[in-house]
Amino acid sequence: MHEMAVCNELLAQVRASAVQHGARSVATITVRIGALSGVEPDLLERAFTIARAGDYTDQARLVIETIGVRIRCRACGNENDAAANRLLCSACGGYTVDLVGGDELLLASIELQGIPDAERSNQGENAQGENSYV
Numbered sequence: 001m002h003e004m005a006v007c008n009e010l011l012a013q014v015r016a017s018a019v020q021h022g023a024r025s026v027a028t029i030t031v032r033i034g035a036l037s038g039v040e041p042d043l044l045e046r047a048f049t050i051a052r053a054g055d056y057t058d059q060a061r062l063v064i065e066t067i068g069v070r071i072r073c074r075a076c077g078n079e080n081d082a083a084a085n086r087l088l089c090s091a092c093g094g095y096t097v098d099l100v101g102g103d104e105l106l107l108a109s110i111e112l113q114g115i116p117d118a119e120r121s122n123q124g125e126n127a128q129g130e131n132s133y134v
């Protein structure tokens with residue numbers, strides 16, 4: 001299952017972050033999944049309940065934010081939302097479009113627990129947006 005591999009990679013990043021911050025455990029993991037990312041939220045959720053067993057993450061909760069498809073038309077430059085199976089410009093009907101959103105798979109944030117006082121100012125921060133893992 002593809003989602004299990006994604007999950008394991010995700011959890012490796014999360015555990016590394018927990019170690020880095022000296023946290024006792026991970027409370028919540030938030031991921032952003034685009035409609036065209038190739039990952040099924042349901043399957044990811046299911047994989048997560050198995051993959052989370054182990055250090056730091058066995059009590060962690062997974063929050064999945066889904067992101068719609070966004071395209072830009074090469075003919076007229078218009079940008080609009082689109083259905084995953086219908087990538088058409090809403091302004092001119094053109095189908096030569098670039099994908100500008102919807103294929104992402106991002107670790108959005110991690111909520112850590114049991115961080116020592118010296119590290120506490122870092123709580124809540126983490127891997128904002130940039131951190132693609134596929």
Ligand SMILES: [Zn+2]
Nearest residue numbers: 073076089092
């Ligand atoms: Zn257009």
